Amino acid sequence: MKFRVELVWKDDEDNAAESIYLTSDGRVILQGATVSPADRQALALPLDGDLISVDKRLIRAIKDML
Amino acid sequence: MFLRNYWYVAATDSEIGRKPFARTILGEPIVLFRTEGGAPVAFEDRCAHRHLPLSMGKLVGDRLQCHYHGLQYDRTGRCVRIPGQDQIPPDAKVKAYPVVERYHWLWIWMGDPALADPARITDFHWLDDADWGAKSSYLYVKSNWQLIVDNLLDLTHLAFVHESTIGNAALAEHATVKVTRAPNNVVVTRWIIDQPAPPTFVKVGGFTSNVDRWQIIDFTPPAFLRLDVGATPTGTGAPQGKRVGGITMRNLNAITPETEKTAHYFWAQAHDFDVKNAGLTQKIFEQIETAFHEDVAVFTAQQRSLDAIPNPPQVDINADTGVIQARRILDRLHTQEQAALHATAAE
Numbered sequence: 001m002k003f004r005v006e007l008v009w010k011d012d013e014d015n016a017a018e019s020i021y022l023t024s025d026g027r028v029i030l031q032g033a034t035v036s037p038a039d040r041q042a043l044a045l046p047l048d049g050d051l052i053s054v055d056k057r058l059i060r061a062i063k064d065m066l
Numbered sequence: 067m068f069l070r071n072y073w074y075v076a077a078t079d080s081e082i083g084r085k086p087f088a089r090t091i092l093g094e095p096i097v098l099f100r101t102e103g104g105a106p107v108a109f110e111d112r113c114a115h116r117h118l119p120l121s122m123g124k125l126v127g128d129r130l131q132c133h134y135h136g137l138q139y140d141r142t143g144r145c146v147r148i149p150g151q152d153q154i155p156p157d158a159k160v161k162a163y164p165v166v167e168r169y170h171w172l173w174i175w176m177g178d179p180a181l182a183d184p185a186r187i188t189d190f191h192w193l194d195d196a197d198w199g200a201k202s203s204y205l206y207v208k209s210n211w212q213l214i215v216d217n218l219l220d221l222t223h224l225a226f227v228h229e230s231t232i233g234n235a236a237l238a239e240h241a242t243v244k245v246t247r248a249p250n251n252v253v254v255t256r257w258i259i260d261q262p263a264p265p266t267f268v269k270v271g272g273f274t275s276n277v278d279r280w281q282i283i284d285f286t287p288p289a290f291l292r293l294d295v296g297a298t299p300t301g302t303g304a305p306q307g308k309r310v311g312g313i314t315m316r317n318l319n320a321i322t323p324e325t326e327k328t329a330h331y332f333w334a335q336a337h338d339f340d341v342k343n344a345g346l347t348q349k350i351f352e353q354i355e356t357a358f359h360e361d362v363a364v365f366t367a368q369q370r371s372l373d374a375i376p377n378p379p380q381v382d383i384n385a386d387t388g389v390i391q392a393r394r395i396l397d398r399l400h401t402q403e404q405a406a407l408h409a410t411a412a413e
Contacts, residue, residue: 004243006242011249016246022387
């Protein structure tokens with residue numbers, strides 16, 4: 001097992017954001033949902049490449065914590 | 067940097083009696099004593115007349131008498147007697163601080179007395195809970211208080227500083243770490259699964275095989291760190307909340323800044339197994355005390371480095387995540403407190 005850190009941010013009402021992972025190889029991994037082909041089509045998003053959808057609370061967490 | 071509108075531990079209950087006791091807190095000299103009825107009292111440690119520390123004086127009933135010219139102060143800090151003079155000037159008084167006795171510690175409020183709500187005292191019930199065995203102590207530390215907070219929020223150092231007691235290599239190489247940051251709280255949860263028990267755990271827990279070990283560090287501003295630590299034989303379900311066949315302890319820390327470069331460090335170790343066994347409580351305490359003296363040597367050396375070259379650049383690593391979040395909370399609270407003070411002064 002490698003040393004890694006999971007970072008969780010909570011707001012004033014104790015609602016937790018999705019996790020941020022800091023890995024031993026120096027990456028920052030965000031927890032989110034893969035954007036489906038149907039969503040890409042419907043929302044005019046790029047059809048290729050890895051896209052994830054994240055909760056706005058996670059953006060607050062990134063601004064506040066990283 | 068100090069936060070003022072907080073309760074701090076000023077002393078242990080046994081330190082304060084009928085002899086005036088001097089201690090500097092947040093840069094303010096304070097004298098503590100007990101009334102004849104046992105109630106704790108704290109004043110600024112400076113006579114209103116010619117500034118001799120009142121801690122050099124003595125108690126006359128419930129009055130504190132200055133050693134120099136015999137002015138006497140009642141428990142509110144008001145001068146009530148000037149030898150040879152009937153008239154007492156209205157300015158003849160010293161600042162009195164709110165004090166509460168709880169968990170075998172005396173807590174002092176260093177900020178606006180109107181905000182001193184005892185309900186805000188951080189919970190350290192393990193120190194006088196019959197379901198726990200506990201022993202506490204005090205260390206005087208020649209370092210900034212935040213270095214101690216940093217130390218407790220990043221326990222990877224146990225692998226290197228405390229390898230003869232509570233540390234081993236597994237802590238740095240095999241831990242999963244979760245840092246939960248709330249507006250005014252940081253919790254660092256560390257699990258070390260299926261790894262050898264450190265020497266202290268073998269001594270007090272009798273482990274003969276690998277363990278699942280946890281370290282759950284709860285930081286509350288300004289400088290309270292309550293650690294839930296322990297281990298169970300590996301695979302028995304501790305990560306799922308089933309703590310059987312092992313040991314659970316609390317390591318309890320209350321740090322009170324003396325100056326920007328020195329601190330009062332109140333700490334305790336509590337255990338929830340064989341709680342009436344005073345010999346066991348002492349044995350656990352001695353193991354942890356050994357580790358804490360190792361920490362103090364680190365803090366002191368760090369402070370010397372910082373004194374030699376103030377504000378040097380520093381590198382952050384993943385293990386610092388909890389430390390960084392705590393420092394951000396402290397910086398924000400300090401900014402808010404200063405803004406409120408300036409707003410009040412401007413009114």
